[in-house]
Amino acid sequence: MLAEMPPEAELGLMAYGHREKGSCEDIELVVPPAPGTAQAITDAANAMKFLGKTPLTESVRRAAAELKSTEAKATVILITDGIETCEADPCALGAELEASGVDFTAHVVGFGLTEDEGKAVACLAENTGGKYIQAKNAGSLVDALKTTVVVAEPEPAPAPEPEPAPAPAALAENVDPAAYLVAGGAELDDRIIADVVFTFTPLGADGQPAGEDTTIYGRSKGSLAPGRYRMETVLHKARVAQEVEIGPASELSTPVAVLDAGILNLTLRAAPGADPDPDAFWELRGADDLYESGYTKTYRVFPSGEHALRAVLGAA
Structure with missing residues (x-):
């Protein structure tokens, strides 16, 4: 799989439990992340012997730190044939890295793990949006790695910002009650x-x-x-x-x-059919000291309700 990687891909290798027995601190950055490291990773992996414990949680944490996962896109692929044996919580680490990273993803390849063992480490991938894949032999291991290794393609050039729409013109008069x-x-x-x-x-x-x-x-x-x-x-x-x-x-x-008002449309006449009388007087009284008066006729608005109307013409 490494032989097929493009030379510009930045790859690194971290190993654990490969130098000492019974040590949870036996973690080593064997090949720092850099372009063109495929052969170095292959050579290092071929020379390793695995002797000790499985501090996979701390190893992933350190790998994320090497990739500066809080600053840039980072992907860690954990290949393990065992579960965590150093009293750490891979599930909690996954949630922590997902929360702190700009774009962090962990994939987990369980090599020869049982179903229950797989569940114990799958959460590390699931909590970072990654994949958990079981591999039972060398062939399926290669397939798993090809599935999880994603070469970051160059970021597309940002689309030009659209011209801002012109602000709506202010109205000379914006209120029409x-x-x-x-x-x-x-x-x-x-x-x-x-x-x-x-x-x-x-x-x-x-x-x-x-x-x-x-x-x-x-x-x-x-x-x-x-x-x-x-x-x-x-x-x-x-x-x-x-x-x-x-x-x-x-x-x-x-x-x-x-x-909530009505119109008083009033005309005062001396008799039916007579012209409006200029000497006829009227006054209207209502609640809250309402008072209005005038002569002959009116067309006025008053609050709705009961009012007292008085009209006077001479002795009538």
Whole structure:
């Protein structure tokens, strides 16, 4: 398998339990990772005798350190014919390396392991997004290595950054308020629409007034900075206050006020069919000290509810 590797592939070899019996510290970086090391790895492996314990967890940790796995993409292939024998946890190491590495992967090739033994080391691969492969003989070992050895291809040139979309143009007037007497009712007619007054007061984070008022009349539009406002809508004797959100200057905000009101459409005549009498007087009283008065006729908006209407013409 090594003979088929491209010379630019950076490969290294770390061995354990190959010099001393019974030592968990018998770990050696035999061939440091570098390009063109395939023959050196082959020669070193052919000369090894394996005598000692299986400190595979610490060996993988040191291999990851040699590859600077916290800084760059790194892959370790662990080939073992036994389970951990040095009181370490390969599963925990896998999770640790996966969390600390930029792009760390460990593959595990279990050579001649039983199913239960394989499970004890497979988690090292699984916890780093790698593969666990069982190999029963030399042929399957070669297949396993070919499956796990991945030569990093050159990073593709980054695609050019798309040109940022131009920011939406700000509107000269970004607020168009509307008022209705009742929810779902008709638009206000021309006789009263011009009398509507919308007053916007900016609110701070605490919900209290935090700036100067802006007033918009009737069908006119206005300009407001984005944010939260108290909108008070007044039409004759009806008024309502509410909080509204005004969006960015590039979008038209259309806050709506519902006055819960009706129209007093009143004409005073001396007799049925007579012309409106200029001397006839009327006054309207309602809750909360509501009072309005006038002569002859009116077309005015009042809050909905019961009111007292009094009309006077001479002694009538």
